[in-house]
Amino acid sequence: MAPQRFHEQFEQIQRSMPDVPLAMGPDDSAEFIYEKGYVLVRDGEDAALVEDTVRAHFTAEPELVQDHVRRAGPRTNRSGITRIQVGDPGEGDRGADRPVAHALRALREVEGRAGRRLVSRNHLVSIAVNSCPGDEPVPVDRSETLNPAPAEGSWDTDSAVGVLVVDTGLMNDFRSSALLAHTDGDLQIQECDGDGVLQQYVGHGTFIAGLVAAVAPNTSITVRNTLNDAGAILESEFGEKLFEAVDEGGWPDILSLSAGTSNGRTDGLLGVEAFMRELREQRTLLVAAAGNNGSATPFWPAAYADLPDYQDAVLSVGALRADGEFGACFSNHGAWVKAYAPGERLTSVLTGFDRPVPYVYQHSTYDACRYGFGYSCSCQSPRHTGVLSEQDPGAKPDQVMFDGHAYWSGTSFATPLVAGMISAHMSAQAENDPRVARYKMLAAAAGYAEVRGAQVPALRPATWRPVPVGPPAARS
Known part of the structure; x- marks a missing residue:
């Protein structure tokens, strides 16, 4: 029964942020919400490596569009991170963000060699979605x-x-x-x-x-x-x-x-x-x-x-x-x-x-x-x-x-x-x-x-x- 409330909260959040296409993850589960079409990386060398790796992967996948891969900026200053677009945020429904899933998969081997995480979904941090409150006042x-x-x-x-x-x-x-x-x-x-x-x-x-x-x-x-x-x-x-x-x-x-x-x-x-x-x-x-x-x-x-x-x-x-x-x-x-x-x-x-x-x-x-x-x-x-x-x-x-x-x-x-x-x-x-x-x-x-x-x-x-x-x- 828990996913019902999660889906309701998703609708509420999406209405409050109409300009930010959101998806449920992973695979339409009631675990977290994230921004469609984008991944999050550290700025600098990591961002360049992620871009190059994802573009190469997308070239080998005909249903994915290599031209979508680009930095979305502007990067934040003290946080030192930036967004990279990897797909069209308008494509697919709220439970389907294949470009982001492909981008994360493309980086697994590279992250293993680097010995650290290079990329993540751009998650939604919230008081409302599966955080708190547990009910209404x-x-x-x-x-x-x-x-x-x-x-x-x-x-x-x-x-x-x-x-x-x-x-x-x-x-x-x-x-x-x-x-x-x-x-x-x-x-x-x-x-x-x-x-x-x-x-x-x-x-x-x-x-x-x-x-x-x-x-x-x-x-x-x-x-x-x-x-x-x-x-x-x-x-x-x-x-x-x-x-x-x-x-x-x-x-x-x-x-x-x-x-x-x-x-x-x-x-x-x-x-x-x-x-x-x-x-x-x-x-x-x-x-x-x-x-x-x-x-x-x-x-x-x-x-x-x-x-x-x-x-x-x-x-x-x-x-x-x-x-x-x-x-x-x-x-x-x-x-x-x-x-x-x-x-x-x-x-x-x-x-x-x-x-x-x-x-x-x-x-x-x-x-x-x-x-x-x-x-x-x-x-x-x-x-x-x-x-x-x-x-x-x-x-x-x-x-x-x-x-x-x-x-x-x-x-x-x-x-x-x-x-x-x-x-x-x-x-x-x-x-x-x-x-x-x-x-x-x-x-x-x-x-x-x-x-x-x-x-x-x-x-x-x-x-x-x-x-x-x-x-x-x-x-x-």
Whole structure:
């Protein structure tokens, strides 16, 4: 059942990026999305070698067009990568990109001789596609307590820990929430459509900022709207945008990132290679979401936590279900996920309190968990009908009103809980190094939970309240 949601999200992303032809990979599977007709390479000698090799291969394949092979530029600067066109992006359907497949195949032997990767698909990095959220937000009455509730403590300008959130930006009325008094950054560019309806994934960055602020009062939070188009960006642009995000205010203590992609590999993303090398030389700790594929396949950049060169600089975070005892149905898992935190039905700030805002659900809930779990998970509850899922043209999607708080689920939201816990540990222990704080906090505060039969480190904020889960509700 999981691919259904993936295909729906694909349609949503394609509509938000109409000028970028996209394909599913590999072979129409629900694993990742990438740009049709292009591959990604390092600029310079690697790019020249890739061009020459692909042209020679295409000459021997009469159905492929050699003249399509050319650099698409302009190359990014600090990321040091460029795009090479290898086919007509307008040909084939969303599951068929034969020129890219042929180009990758042509380079395998050359990569073997070179002893390194030379080329990759140009993946779509996103909060939306199999990353987070695991469901859509649900309104919560503003009189209800946030979960986690705001921790006790004060903010001090001289000692506040700096947390940078690279996400969708802040809602325009975010300052109406007292919880976000020490939050700043970029605003969401467009919150609503022409009918005044909240767009999908809007409020994601604000919700995350609220979670950090609730767990760690002595934190200065900056939110960047790097992922503004339905939370998606091409890998070819992502590395440069990460550089821009840290350049604007300097390298933070903690970088909270709730986006990524799988790529079918175990050696990372070509597009963020330069950024990750520079991150390694800084003192910043990257806390990254493990993704919501319900899979053990590495999800990047979170999976850098499992590479020896980056294990001190990156902490990957999976999600626990609402009671905090077991893994959430949607959470990615495996040895590359280094810690888990509550990530199901958390309550935080979605908008400010200026006015109610309507939202129309895009995805219908399922009759059974799409990952095969047997508890009442966010796949099934609360029940609603969505625009993208409904096949009956006469069916009416459900609409709700948001006027402040919401509950929401995903590894995106487990991630800022962990970022906040590390920040709080730094303040409480007067620890200046976030990487040292991460190890000390895990040693002192981590309990355990069961995820897919394995006992894993679990971090549960002191003000977080477990929510009972039961068997799925019977359908009438």
